[in-house]
Amino acid sequence: MNMQDRELKQTQQQLTNVVAQSDLLRKELDAAHSKLRKQQEEIDNMWCKQDDLEQYSRKNSLELHGIPRSVYSSTEEAVLKVTNALNVIVRPEDIEISHHIRLKHSEAIIVKFVSHKVKSQVYRARTRLKNVSLTGLFQDCPTASRTESNRIHMCESLTAYRRHLVNKLNMKRRNNELLSVWTMDGKVFVKTSPEGSPIRISCDEDLDNL
Helix, strand or coil: CHHHHHHHHHEEEEHHHHHHHHHEEEEEHHHHHHHHHHHHHHHHHHHHHHHHHHHHHHHCEEECCEEEEEECHHHHHHHHHHHHHHCHHHHHHEEEEEEEEEEECCCCEEEEECCCHHHHHHHHHHHHHHHCCCHCCCCCCCHHHHHHCCEEEEEEECCCCHHHHHHHHHHHCCCCCCCEEECCCEEEECCCCCCCCEEEECCCCHHHHH
């Protein structure tokens, strides 16, 4: 019995040591998790700042979709024709650079204006594009181009992440989950109902919380 008593005390001491070691490991694990969370927050913050900087570099840029390469001799010519159709005065010297770009599922013209003021004037007039057709704007376009979409679409030049957000939101809009989706100076907004206020969407978590 004395031997069993000693073994029991020894087992109890071992158990006490194991519990103490387990508590120590749990504290170390909690500290590691806390450190990882802080590091992830720092990474997320740095990523957001980088995305903001990239979007800021695009603040004077717009994309024109729906204009086939075969209908214009230069991208600058196409940009000036579109802005003229929108009744916005844009001179060649207002355009810093324009060129053709190939996106994942389409092609477009990207134009960077010299000033944000000119870009904003053009972008605000984009609603007039509903009265502008491709064939009406480019009357000498080849017959092949006339079989393509006749609609010209304008949007802001967005970072890959913000473009991803807009694409997901547009899917919700097409499913009648949202009323409208738009961007302004690179910021993404939605409305869920006619009487609702605009909601800014900055990340996937905002989208999931709609």
